[in-house]
Amino acid sequence: MRNILLTVSYDGTDFCGWQRQDKSDGGRPVRTVQGEIEKALEKIHKEHVNLTGSGRTDSGVHAFAQAANFYSPIDSIPVEKYIPAINAFLPDDIRIVGSSEVAQDFSSRFSATSRTYRYFIHTGNPFASEMRFVWPIHHKPDITVLNKMASYLRGEIDCATFAAAGDASLSTFRYIENARFFVDDKNPEVIVFEICANAFLWKMVRSLTGSLIFFEKSGRSPEYFKEVLDSHDRKRAGPTAPPSGLFLYQVSFDGVRRHA
Structure with missing residues (x-):
């Protein structure tokens, strides 16, 4: 076997x-x-x-x-x-x-040490063939501001603000390795939100993406995002981004195994 x-x-x-x-x-x-x-x-x-x-x-x-x-x-x-x-x-x-x-005792779920997601955001007018794989927002956000907000997503964090109602996780703490925005090198009209963590709450990446884009467009400061994150109040999150732009990008098995 x-x-x-x-x-x-x-x-x-x-x-x-x-x-x-x-x-x-x-x-x-x-x-x-x-x-x-x-x-x-x-x-x-x-x-x-x-x-x-x-x-x-x-x-x-x-x-x-x-x-x-x-x-x-x-x-x-x-x-x-x-x-x-x-x-x-x-x-x-x-x-x-x-x-x-x-190995016989290997498990894709329990042996994984981190998961990386990428969310693709189209800031222009996507082709029909792209629509299944991006979120069209039709404006160009300030990536510097977005990355200052994302800089607060590091380390052991209570992510309750960005957990969907009905999430059955025993704990809302997750260890986030990295979170950043960058321009897609294949298409300058696409920006990518990449986040790597030991695990994620239900719809957490989509909630974070939608909130970050909404707060930047609304003129909110990075410090405001930190305040919302620390509030642990789901009602203060922004809109949840649609599923179309989200990809499970990589699963790693060679890092530090943290809580699930």
């Missing part, structure tokens, strides 16, 4: 998130990324295979490099061959882009 780690890329637009949901639509299963990959694995293995992801992405959220692992009872498939084998049974909006064998 081998433990296989996959790197997964997907366009999340037409999915109800990552996590399999067997009874969400009147008792009927809904389309999820985990569910589609597990169906492909079942066709290869002739039995159900459980897939563990590094974390859940919400409806409409994408991934450049989600991490997920499963235990394969087949020893005859070379590990690199899992890429074309699984892709052959997947829809076009999911692609396996990497595969490797890992």
